[in-house]
Amino acid sequence: MLVVSYMYCERTDNMDSFIFAISAVAPIVLMVALGYFLKRIGMIPDSFATAGNKLVFRIFMPVMLFLKIYRIEDLSGINLTFIIFAACALLVVFAAAVPLSFVVARRKDRRGVLVQASFRSGYSLIGIPLAQSLYGEEGAMAAALLSAAVIPLFNVLAVVSLSALGNDSGERVSIKRIVLGIIKNPLIIGIFSGLVAIGIRTVLAHFDISFRLAQVSPVMEVLQYVGSLAIPLALLVLGAQFELSAVSELKQEIFFGVVMRCAIVPILALGIAYIFFRGDLGKAEFAAYASLFATPVAVPSVPMVQEMNGDVTLAGQLVVWSTLVGALSIFLAAFLLRLGGAL
DSSP states (O other): OHHHHHHHHHHHHHHHHHHHHHHHHHHHHHHHHHHHHHHHTTSSOHHHHHHHHHHIIIIIHHHHHHHHHHTOOOGGGOOHHHHHHHHHHHHHHHHHHHHHHHHHOOSHHHHHHHHHHHHOBTIIIIIHHHHHHHHHHHHHHHHHHHHHHHHHHHHHHHHHHHHHTOOTTOOOOOHHHHHHHHHTOHHHHHHHHHHHHHHHHHHHHHTTOOOOGGGSHHHHHHHHHHHHTHHHHHHHHHHHTOOOOOOGGGHHHHHHHHHIIIIIHHHHHHHHHHHHHGGGOOHHHHHHHHHHHSSOBOTTHHHHHHHTTOOHHHHHHHHHHHHHHHHHHHHHHHHHHHHTTOO
């Protein structure tokens, strides 16, 4: 009887983990599929997708990040292990991808693209909604907090990989241009605006002045309206930008980029975090890690490649194919973390 009971409980846990993972991933995949379908039937023209992407990147997503950060009541309780491990993991992936890119790609303008695809996930667009699906508002807040560290790091490493590894034009980007590009990034502006707002709120509290944006209800309502548009529009646009065109010349590079982004990185990063740091990390933090390490190549990586004279065709293909495979990697990450008790 004990054996039967144990087997029943184990099957129940497995089914619970399976349903949990499906419930977390399905809304995101379905929204992307809806965007692709609407594009195919002509309801989303290219002009709308382009404009929508700009709105998400420059307005809606920064406002959403600002609100997520601003809702954090106390920064003194930040788990430094949570932040440091994520940053170190990204740096290790970057360092490992550089020599591998020389083995895989002969052309200089493809090496930086492969390195960027290895470490730069779609965290800025689907990281927060995925973390929210995995562990509710706590997961979203953890993901927003992690954004303050990883989004600047994404941009720094992307510029370094695309410039330092060289491109066919031989151009190099100055340190000044790198710094200005980081400072002007709308997502970074949104994050640090939230941190500044928390700082002001904390200072006022020392003088017994209690102030919240919610007290200015018209402003807060507008911010919430704008922020709430970020996730659905971002996912629709992502689906609308899908182009399933195979490029036989790029098969080797595509295979390498997709395997790195959707298999090697999530397995190693999440596995090490679970084995060595599980006692220091909570479920909300593992939800943020799943969003950081298991999501596909970032859509904003394509315009950056174009701006820095890399292989745009390869960059676009990596986004498409990693998104297709990424649905499975996200599901497996959520399923295994849930099964292991980390979610």
